[in-house]
Structure formats: structure tokens, C-alpha cells
Amino acid sequence: MSPVATTITTPALAVDNRPRSHIHDPAWLRWTLISLALLFLLSFLLLPLAAVFAEALRNGIKAYFAAFEDSDALAAIRLTLITTAISVPANVVFGVAAAWAITKFDFRGKSFLITLIDLPFAVSPVIAGLIFVLVFGRHGWFGPGNMEHLFAPIAPGFKEFVSGYGLDWLLGPLAEWMNEPGMLPVLFATPGIVLATIFVSFPFVARELIPLMQAQGRDEELTAITLGANGWQTFWRVTLPNIKWGLFYGVILCNARAMGEFGAVSVVSGKIRGETNTLPLHVEILYNEYNSVGAFAIATLLAMLAIVTLIAKSFTEWKFAKK
């Protein structure tokens, strides 16, 4: 199995949570280690989480709620929800397809393919944003200034084809749209933000499903097919019920990353207030404007998302453990 993701996801599912106490460590050792571990956890993990809420409520509950009456904040919430609503389902479809291909068939290069699927985890979020600037930016492959150049070889044929259907009137606006800087709405717009988000949350669902479906094998699917079910019936009635908790688990992780992504999105968004700001970017803007309470108030939304994610994760693990 591949490296980065395995640690993020699989072991938790496999872990048997019963403590083993058949070998007794001396009490002093036990309590020293427990205290050390808790102290470290408290100062490095719990404190930052608590500080988010403490800083947000620094000027009282009224100032806290005032932060949400800002129309830019609402626009940021909206954009984050739209981005997530597109990128998570896209990655779910991909994850299921990849897991089906990888676990139900034998082909050469399988482990190489799994490594490729994991690649986004090894790439810095900043580079994840950079690559979409290289493709769609002002000087990018499909950048606005580059489109004419890029499509020059097929332009005459395309023009002929379009006039053949009496659609000449389309050509003018189309050319304008392709060449005017900023008119190609990928970079500094929602599509770019969605692409960057899809990239960083790409492996979660696939990584969750591959080990699970590998462990379940192919017998049930083979039986269904032999009994006359077609591929879709087999998937919906046999495979999906078997993988639903693993899928749910992958979706939770994918969702948390999609809503919270900062580095990649900050490179491609352009940070236009009220338009291309997601929640984490809005937090940054407020913070840099020395509106600390506002920034932390918005941050509490994301912190609550994290807490819900952790609870849902524990719940799924508990479901798995029961099985």
C-alpha cells in the first residue's frame, strides 16, 4: 500500500481499541508516560482549539455574532459550500471508479496507479495552486492571452463549421471572451477554486475504499453476476451496501479538507472580497486587517467543522469495530 494516505486513514479502521493489560508496567512508569503524553497533547493540540473560541469571545457574545452580519462573510460561507458541493461528489465518483478498477480486476501497473492517486498528498498545497496558474493563468497554457495562439491550427476549420450552421454571430463574442484578460473565468473565479480544491482532496475517498474493497474480495460480485445481475445492479445492491461506512468515512475526510483548504485556494483565488473568498481566506483577510475577533469568530465555524469531523470519524470507527 502506499505511504502517505495509509497513515491518515486506514490504520484507524484496523485498530482494535481494546487496551492490552496482560503485561503490567509499574504504576510510576505508567503515570509518568500518561502525564507526559497528556501534557504534550494539551499544549500542542487542545490549547490551539480552545484559543479559537476564547479569542472569538474576547469582546463578548454580541461582538461574536456581529461578525456574521457582514455580507462578505456570508458570501464566503456560500462560496465554500458551493466549492465543497462540487468537489466532494466529483471525488466520490472518482474514488468509487478507481477502487472498482483497482480491486475488482487484475492488471499490470496497479501499484504504480495507486502511487499516482496518492500523489496530491505529497505535493505542497502551494504547488497545488501554482499548477493551475500555470495552466489557466494570464501566461498559462489555456490562459486568456494564449487561447488564440493555442487554437490557431484548428481555427479555420472551426470557423467554417460554425458558419455552416449559421452561427457566425457567436464568433465575435467567443474570440473576445477567449482573449480578454480576466474574461476566462477559471483563475480568480469559482472554477479555479474548485479545481484546486479537487486536487488537494483528491485521494481521500479512493484511499479509504481501496483497502476495504481489497479485503472484501470479489466473491459476492461474482455470485451476483453469475445469478444474472448486470454491472450496475451488482454495484448498487451488492458492493455499495458493503462499503457504505468506508465511503462515509472517506467523504467526511474529503469534506473537511475541501472546506478548510487554504494554501492551494489562496494561490488561485485572487482574494476578491465577497466574490472569490472562501471561509479560510476570509479568516486571513480579517486577521490581516487586525480584526482579530472577526477572524476568530469565522474561525469558530471551521473549528466546529473540525470537531464534527472528529466525532463522525470516531462514530464510524465504532461502527467498524462492532462489525
Add this chain to the structure above:
Amino acid sequence: MSLFSKQRSVIPGFGLSFGFTMFYLSLIVLIPLSAVFIRTSGLSWGEFWNAAFNARELASYKVTFLSSFAAAGVNGIFGTILAWVLVRYPFPGRRVIDALVDLPFALPTAVAGISLTAIYSKNGWIGKWLDPEGVFFSVNQINLFGLKFEGIKVAYSALGIFVAMTFIGLPFVVRTLQPVIEELEPELEEAASTLGASRLQALYKVILPQLVPAVLTGFALAFARALGEYGSIVFISGNQPNKTEITPFRIITKLEESNAAGAAVPYATATAVAVVMLVASFVLLFLINLLQKWSRRHQEA
């Protein structure tokens, strides 16, 4: 047989699922990622060297690699203790603590960034006891055997980078180790104790050596994650040129510069640094793969 050629199977849907997988993977990951290398190849060797290895970039590699290394090291030690405690010792609240370990995966990095900055700046919960301008050291001085100690700056210094990297790296070590500790064979420990070893000796000589490959894997994973991290660090680092600029921050700065200046190969000064980072990540990924193979053999043996 060529790459990706398949053996016969009764189950339908290979063409569709495999085709879609490759299409989506190429569109989202492979083609855009190749742009980094293609764009950089437009530079001459000298231009590449100047863009990727000038003094300011070297300073950013230094602070990024050293902080990542230190943070992964601290996580290696405390993550091992934490994993051991979580698997072996029952204590009240263990399940909550276990769930909490994943917080750095779940908490958006920007939130972690501003929160850590608030804690460690001079008015923060920890900062006020540490910072030279904080509530404690602005009026006190600690004299230890003639050595004057006037406080340490955490926020807006390299130490802040280290703190943020420690935060994001912890789950990697704990989650790598937990299943390995679960799988440890109790017979070995029992044998050690029957043969007269004290519990400490057994821990040190029997258990610890079995954990080494997994600890190294966790260390490498935390290190790799810290190298690329951006969101939780930019707020606390202060981004002072040649001192606390991390490499991902340099990539963003250079991207903005190269976009504005009308360079011969646009964006290429930024992609040159990105190539260095990507190569470092891929080398690490390869090492981690080797480590995990070693780790698995270790467990099976």
C-alpha cells in the same frame, strides 16, 4: 504484456471505471503537475540555478528543512509515547484523547495558524510567560548560574515555524505506530520478564527495537508534511526575508513577482523553486515506501 493491460474477468465495468480513473487523474493531477517541469525546462541551467539557489532561497530551504526536521524529531519522541499510552494503558478519557489526535487533519490550517500565533505572541496564553516583551520577562529576568535569561520569542521567529510544524505532524507518528504496537507479540515481553529482565530493560531492549521502522516511517511522513505546509505557518512565522520565510511562501512571492515583471519565461522563477520542493517530496515518498516495506518485513519476521 504492456502497462495497465488487464487479465480476463467476469465482472463488468473495467473499461468505464479504469477509463474514467485515468481521465480524471490526468486532467486534475498529471497534466497540471507536469506543467511545473515543462515550464521550468524553458530556463537555461544558469537561470534555473539563479532562480532556485540564490541566497534568499537557500535561507528559506535552511529554515524549512531544519524546522521540519526538528518538529518531526519531537513528534517522533512524543508521538511514540502517546501511541504507547493510547494502546497499552487504559485511563479515563482515553477514547476522547484518541479522537483528538486527528485534530491537525481536521482543523483547517489557517485556523491553526492564527490560533497558534495568538497563543505564542506576547499577550497570548503561553507567549506572555515566554516572550521577552511578555508580562513576565518585561519585568523579570532569570539568573541561572550567572547566565541571564531574558525570555524567548516564539511567534514571528523560526521557533514559531517549528511549533506550527509540530502541531501538523503529530498524527502521522501516532497513527503509524498504533497498529504496530497493537501487533506486538506479548510472548516476547513475557519471555524477557521470565528471563529476569526488568520491565524497563524489556521496554528498552525488546520493545523499542521492534518499533524503530515504524517510528522512522512516522518521522518521515511528518517531515514530508511539514516541508510543504503553508497555512498554519505563514501567520506565526512573520516572513522576514532571509530569516523566517518558508519555501512555500517564497513560491507564492516569486509567482506574484514573475507575473508582474513580464519575464522571458513567465512564472518560471517560481516553478524552479517548486521543482526543488517536488523533487525533495518525491525522494521522501520513495524513502517512505522503502521504510514501510522494511517495517512490514520486520513485523512478519
